[in-house]
Amino acid sequence: MRPDCTFYHLLSRAALSVLLMLLTLSVAQAQYPPSHDPSTMVQNVDGRYWIFTTGDGVWAMSSSNRDFTNWRPEPTPFPIGQWPSWINNYVDGFRGFFWAPDVIKIGSTYFLYYSCAGNGAPAAIGVATATNLAGPWTDRGMVVAGNNAIDPALLLDNGRLYMSWGNWQSGIDIIELSTSTGKPIGGSTHLVDGNVEGPGLIKNGSYYYLFYQRGLCCNGVNSSYYMVVARSTNIRGPYTGERVFLPNRSGNEVGPGHFGYSFSRLTYHFYDANDNGNAKLRVRSDFGFSGGWPYLGSPPSSGGGIVSGGTYRIVARHSNKVLDVAGCGNADGTNVNQWSWLNNNCQKWTVTNTGSGWRLSPLTAPGHALDVTNCSSDDLANVQIWSWLNNDCQKWDLVDRGGGYYGIRSRASGKYVDILSFSSDDGANAVQWPGTGGTNQQFRFEAVSGSRLAEGQPELAEATARVFPNPTSEQLNIDLGGEMEGSTDYTLYDTAGKVMLSGNFTGRSATVSVKELPVGLYLLKCENQGGTFTEKMQRR
Incomplete structure (x- = not known):
């Protein structure tokens, strides 16, 4: 959470909670389910797919398919108005509105990591466990606490569990967790400096890929969030080569955030420009890798x-x-x-x-x-x-x-x-x-001529004529190339098609004064018995 954006976070996320309750009362299906800061998709013991998201008690929904076309609300892990008492020792003004959860299954146990924030910057991340996503959940207490302790993201790598987390104020860190207790093992490593948040971490081949947001969230269609990705051969970094993965706006999607990938599905939230900027869940199956980097849509x-x-x-x-x-x-x-x-x-x-x-x-x-x-x-x-x-x-x-x-x-x-x-x-x-x-x-x-042609491609004629210098300030040299006899007419047009200069010359070349012409772009046309040559030139 950003220290200068606390009001936006509280206002927009509280509004989101009301929106979610209204939607669950009136609509059980929609093109895009409501969501802000969605967790990674996880499958329950009954086969349904679940996503947890920001909301009172940690909001949850499920679908019978990985595209969430028939989603429905599910019980919250914590009863509305109730929360683990340890949170009050670390977070001032907490009222049961949890942010940005993530979930992972290890063996037969689900580990749910959740963010707690209140007044000002201090925050904390806790963990709860269950053998069924519908509960009951047992809280296991605090995992990390501090100014940047929000937005947990999990990765199980060769039997070792890691959590990256962080926010706009302090940046992103990573720590190893016990696969039995879900609590930290050893110290953390700083990955990215401040003004970023909402990490997501996956591995493909020899690279680890760290996704995170830049810009400002939580202001509907005026949000400046966009998602970037960097990579490293070591899970603890350094992560380099940062590039934009999801732009701030694409069609009706504004401010994408909170990367998740599982079951061959990419998930993230966005603000819907076609629905007053309400936060929605996007599920995509067109995610892949090419040339060592992730892509969306058609492969490069x-x-x-x-x-x-x-x-x-x-x-x-x-x-x-x-x-x-x-x-x-x-x-x-x-x-x-x-x-x-x-x-x-x-x-x-x-x-x-x-x-x-x-x-x-x-x-x-x-x-x-x-x-x-x-x-x-x-x-x-x-x-x-x-x-x-x-x-x-x-x-x-x-x-x-x-x-x-x-x-x-x-x-x-x-x-x-x-x-x-x-x-x-x-x-x-x-x-x-x-x-x-x-x-x-x-x-x-x-x-074009002189290129290495692909089979079946047409070849275009190569021009041998040229004009120089270009741009020019005083004179223009015309060289038609090759053996040229007879007279050539030349005309110089401005960009509106007006004739600005004309004349003729004999032979293959000529020098034309252009110092009286206004500064700008022109089209030179030369015509003779051999054909027509045109060239764009600039007077500066």
Whole structure:
């Protein structure tokens, strides 16, 4: 619990308790069950699946299936208005409203860990045991106490039981517990510094994965919670490579929190933007691992027909325009947008599988790569090019969307390259945004001449003409390449299609003064008996 957010916690969670009681009286089934801070799913002795959650006496519900499509409320472990007396020695002002429980079965015994908080920061975590989730429960007392003693999360690893816990004030810790008493063995280890909370811990292969929340919870659709994940080869850390796992908002889901995974189901809570921000349980079966990291939805693609080291134009599905380096620039921070196909090197990308994601480098700046500004995880963070740093801000998963289209997902933020506002305009900006499945987040990779072609892919003609320097301030050199005879007409248009400059020259090259033109973007069109060449240029 955050010291500056006590009121929000008490208000919203008390309101949640009332909401849960009203729902259980009127509705026994819903698309999303009510929940805040759900525990890991656990199966009872009668075969039903249970989840415990924040509420009076520790609120509980069960379902006959792992998707909780027919949930029903269950008895609370502690009678409403009653709680273990030891809590009063550690928590000031406790009134029986328990937070963020977690549960695990060891042998024939269920261990339920629960959070107790009241006025101010001091809090405690206790444990109760039972052989049936419906009770009776026997309280076993305090496990840990302190300013950050909330949000327990359990992991049984090769017969050894661990509990991670912590909150926004002090960060996240881990401790080993006895599998017979449920109490601590030895000391704790600090995993993550403050301004995080709600941990969840799982193991896959040789890695331990620690999930936790950043941002602020408990304010409905205004909550800034989002879930991140880091990994380590040692359960006690250090955990590195933090990346966004669940963004702050995706569709109607806002502020996801409290990771749980069991029975091939991921569980977490979210605030429902379609229902006044009420807290709900989300159950998903599309959780998996690829390349050493967890993912949701479609698995990151190996690229399908995309060949590592090949050169491609990257075409937006909604507009049929291509990803383009603004002004054909090659400086760090040069913007990336969409533009009509001009068959130039500003619009051709070398796509390379790094073994931990894909690098996309424009032919105009082969030492650079597609990059998210400042490695930001923010919605609308700009997409640009930057010198290759070999970090996750410059590595991308190519998520198969079917029909030859891919989502380009940042391995740093988990968000997708998105053409802003579904625009079809030349120059529409590329940003990152949570995955929507929209056509403005879908791209096809079409091989161009000189690339290593996947079988059956068409080859596009390679342009030999070029203009330089670009950007320029005074003059523009036009080189049509190859053997060229006869006259060439050239026209320079502004972005509104107005003719700003025109003329003609004989031979393969010419120099044109542009120092009288306003600063901005222009389209150069050259026509002769051999055909038409177009190129975008920038006057600065």
